[in-house]
Amino acid sequence: MDATAAAPLPGQDAAHPDGQYGRAAKWFHWITLGLMLIALPTGFVIKFITGDADGAYKMGFYAIHESAGLTILIVALARIVWKLRNPPPPHPADLPPPMRAAATATHHGLYALLVLQPVMGFFATNAWGFPMQGQTAYMGFLHLPKFMEASTGIANVLSWGHTIGGYLFVVLLGAHVGAAVFHHAIRRDGTLMRML
Ligand code: HEM
Numbered sequence: 001m002d003a004t005a006a007a008p009l010p011g012q013d014a015a016h017p018d019g020q021y022g023r024a025a026k027w028f029h030w031i032t033l034g035l036m037l038i039a040l041p042t043g044f045v046i047k048f049i050t051g052d053a054d055g056a057y058k059m060g061f062y063a064i065h066e067s068a069g070l071t072i073l074i075v076a077l078a079r080i081v082w083k084l085r086n087p088p089p090p091h092p093a094d095l096p097p098p099m100r101a102a103a104t105a106t107h108h109g110l111y112a113l114l115v116l117q118p119v120m121g122f123f124a125t126n127a128w129g130f131p132m133q134g135q136t137a138y139m140g141f142l143h144l145p146k147f148m149e150a151s152t153g154i155a156n157v158l159s160w161g162h163t164i165g166g167y168l169f170v171v172l173l174g175a176h177v178g179a180a181v182f183h184h185a186i187r188r189d190g191t192l193m194r195m196l
Helices: 023-048 056-085 097-127 152-187
Strands: none
Touching: 023 056, 023 152, 056 097, 097 152
């Protein structure tokens, strides 16, 4: 045996010789974070915006929230297609099975919400009779077609799902960030550095 051979890096495989996520995976990850930092807070505060005589200020919030949210959907779909063709680096070999299962469940939950949450929000706005046109056009200028007739019943169900999705996001993102800090500060296994 060659005593001078370096020990394998955690999470190393043929496609990831340095154990790092690829460049595209990192872009997808950090762009999503930036958009989430817009979509999540604006979503939670919109309903508290009152006293806006002509509604223009509140409409601005809707436009920002809905545009960021719809962009998250586009980025998430591209990311999922890309990920299916480019698997991530494996977990460190010594990661205990319960931690592997927790990481996989959290990541799948986040991917599911990144798609479901904007879809519910988008169709809710259509069902309320406020498609992304006029003051809430996508990016402020792209007027999207109306995708369905207004229906209070459907709108209520989708808005309820969108609210639950918002709180679920907070829980899963909390677990995700908490795990990153745990890996970095306590386990010191280089997991966080793989995405930087
Ligand atoms: C990943 C993307 C998104 C996230 C994380 C998100 C998150 C949220 C959250 C947390 C709320 C507050 C729920 C509540 O307190 O009841 C909310 C409200 C809302 N969202 Fe989203 N959302 C996203 C995408 C979208 C999209 C794409 C649209 C529409 C095109 C949309 C339309 C709305 C509307 C109309 C509300 C209700 C605001 C109000 O209270 O009047 N959302 N969103």
